[in-house]
Amino acid sequence: MREIISAVLSDDASSEDYAALPVPDSYRGAFVRKDEAGMFEGLPSAAKDPAKSLHVGEVPTPELGPGEALIAVMASAINYNTVWSSIFEPLPTFGFLERYARTGPLAARHDQPFHVVGSDLSGVVLRTGPGVGRWKPGDRVVAHCLSVELESPDGHDDTMLDPEQRIWGYETNYGGLAELALVKANQLMPKPAHLTWEEAASSGLVNSTAYRQLVSRNGAGMKQGDVVLIWGAGGGLGSYATQIALNGGAIPVCVVSSEHKAELARAMGAELVIDRAAEGFRFWRDEQTPDAREWKRFGARIRELTGSEDPDIVLEHPGRETFGASVFVARRGGTVVTCASTSGFQHQYDNRYLWMGLKRVIGSHFANYREAWQANRLVTKGMVHPTLSTVHPLSTVGEAAREVHLNQHSGKVGILCLAPREGLGVTAPELRSRHEKAINRFRSSNLP
């Protein structure tokens, strides 16, 4: 690995130099183990500690197939799917790998006793497989996490509809929390030149997801002036959704759970912020009974902030805890666009508010290549900024995932893989200096 790191740090290695670098037989990666998939059985979710299940160690380098690329990973990031993989909820991810393996001999590489996780990366292309023309060794890249086969006609309108669509590093092996990663070449996108490796690695998954949810015609089709209710505006998805809403001329109403995160939302430019903890919103009277009075109080609070307007769009992801409120507060004809159920996937809502209000619920999942590219383009142009708060070395990836699991973080938590320290990889310093303050808005902002 030392030769690879030297080539990247030298800044003047050619594509031929990279192609001549030896690829090691094994590399360090963060993985969960198949024989430990039952280790947390019987424990409540919050007691399942990713630091116990995420191991960092050597794994064999996979063979490179057609249409694929092997990447030297400089940095990666924790996503909530890293939490799901490492607490084995709602299912251990090994079932995904076994199913994938049954689709063909190349896919069989993914079924291993270990699962290298991680769905974000920034790095340098080391090798490309047969049939890859667009990318070459030495290209500085970020990767989005849609792995797709495209052999079925169903995926050719929107690749997210392909029946063999998978989230790389969650439903496939050889993910980004490692020194090397195996991706499909059509996951690659240019690395934003004004960002460090760790900043560049932090946006891909959440930024693309928020872009599809809000902007894409596959999502809510946001337009100027729309009021957009954003749950978790100080977290991963929400911090990008807030920026995307502001960029598009919409009016975000940011929900957070502390004054600290309220300040972060304001620092991004949001003016309307609700601190759900300080204002004591409790949408359930008990485990089985939603509290419609609280939905109404929440709706009234939104109207108070917006001058009596209801949200055109609600960006949903907390799930069970908030979904009933989201459906209630959306305006007549409005859209609730959901991509997750962090607090539970069995939702309850009052359907009268949906049909009588002619509202829509849209299911949204990650993004197709085009959407991910558009979202990355906004970062590349300095129109959306990373919300990186803290950075860990690969060796403490478990602790980093625990922070996210326990909601102790803000924005994104980065991981250094081959990058020997923070602050490296910037090749457009002028663009950076124009946006330095915005890029650093979330740095060191985690709660003590």
Ligand SMILES: NC(=O)c1ccc[n+]([C@@H]2O[C@H](COP(=O)([O-])OP(=O)(O)OC[C@H]3O[C@@H](n4cnc5c(N)ncnc54)[C@H](OP(=O)(O)O)[C@@H]3O)[C@@H](O)[C@H]2O)c1
């Ligand atoms: N389908 C997809 O493609 C996709 C893509 C990305 C993420 N996701 C999913 O989306 C969810 C959020 O991901 P993320 O990266 O944004 O995670 P994150 O960084 O942990 O942020 C989530 C935010 O949600 C808020 N939150 C948590 N529990 C809540 C509750 N019970 N009620 C209201 N707000 C709550 C928290 O903010 P406050 O405490 O400040 O309110 C937190 O900051 C995860 O379940 C993830 O798996 C899905």
